[in-house]
Amino acid sequence: MLAPQPLDPTAELRPAPVRDDPDAQDLPLWRRVLEVPLVRRLAILAVLASLWQAYAMFKGNALILPSFLDVADAFFTALGDGRIPAAVATSLQVLVIGYALGVAAALVLTTLAITTRLGRDLLATLTAMFNPLPAVALLPLAFLWFGLGQPSLIFVIIHSVLWPVALSTLTGFTTVGETMRMAAVNVDLRGPRLVVLVLIPAAFPQILSGLRIGWAFAWRTLIAAELVFGVTSSSGGLGWFIFENRNRLETDLVFAGLVTVILIGLVVDAILFRLIERATVQKWGMQR
């Protein structure tokens, strides 16, 4: 009888690596620098800032349009003396609570939706009804129910996060392949363990894009809510910072507040979510 010999799996057919062309020449330095997207974008920003600065100096009315340098100065002053950090901390605290509760609620609803038909109908009806409803429109009701303060803001943030996240999570769950499902059921995975151990990671590309959309909605909703209803607790958030400085006619600080809103949005979306994406769905080859 033949002794079993392991076959070498690496011997399977693979394309030969492409060799470097020895005649290839390097591009000149300035062309290579322009190949970096960040450089190109920063260049555009610099041009826009100069135009802004020139126009503001030409107008000479800091009340209507403070110059770029005025705004930069106000931004760093307010950053240094703690006004902006305090406002950011207040806003983010509310946001994180609302976001977490919204995501948790979305998870519960979608788990119900994939395990029971009633749950599926319930989720479909609720998302169809509430997804088109802007969260800010619920603010008057929220204040009526929960009073002026954090709970009202959290309520509208939950509303803004819950439906988009639930919708994309459900899409993710339903697109998990039949084979993967059967392979999981084959080893006795059922119910919540199936959801946590297989369905959530398998649906992670869709869940992540839902979380991203939910984050964008929540951030916009929060700033708008703070703007519309001003101070909602002892210390105001970023929206309140903008609102208050407009009342004081400190337009450069209004701009500084707007810049902060943009920067935080950018950091979370372009850095935080990008990092999560790279560490998960890209690493797993589920998304290019």
Added chain:
Amino acid sequence: MQGAERMAAPAVHPAETLLDVRNVTLTYRTGRQIVTAVRGLDLGVAQGERLVVIGPSGCGKSSLLKAVGGFIRPTAGTILLEDRKVERPGPDRMMVFQEFDQLLPWKTVLGNVVFPLVASRRFPRAAAKEQALRVLTLVGLEKFMHAFPHTLSGGMKQRVAIARALAMEPRLLLMDEPFAALDALNRRRMQDEVLRLWQELHFTLLFITHSIEEAILLGSRIVVMSPHPGRIIADISHDGSPSPALTRRLHHLLTEGGEDARATAS
């Protein structure tokens, strides 16, 4: 000619019946119709047997495998595994599918093999890792244990799926055309691999295919099914050596034989 360089697959002496499919009828719904995939089928599989079920598409061979796996319930009849009725999927019957997405893309090769061991609560984590490493070494993938599935070739992915199934030490290994999506060369390598693993472990195999060549190569017994509704038209014991006569016979059964049998049955 090719047979000389291939391993001879030893024949299996009849042993006790491990799987007993009794008068099983399988139906499924397509829209408003109820289609009979398999009607009144009887089949016994002995311990250590490599039973290959071959038939044209639509003959119900995949439905039969899914029913044995517990994924679909027979509308009539019973399926017994070691005298216990099969009611649902379970880790005593591990499935290897044709599709590559049976592996979990977020887990490494090692993680994929460990996962069912732990998830089914059959092994504590440390023992599971040991078991997984042993089986991965057996299929020659120990060097790739930290790789993610999307970096592997199709053949290697199927190798991981087989390792994962074998690590569970199932009573019965179920394979549903596992190599159909591979190119010809890798398919041959994987078929040899299955025979080599069988020589080492002597598992009981229920293998579905539509390829005559694959059936002759892998089966210690070949069951031929015919469609509309699915039933068995031939049950052939086989010593594993390629024979032109057997090829001709299977070819005949799969083309004209099926038609004849259907004519007499209706």
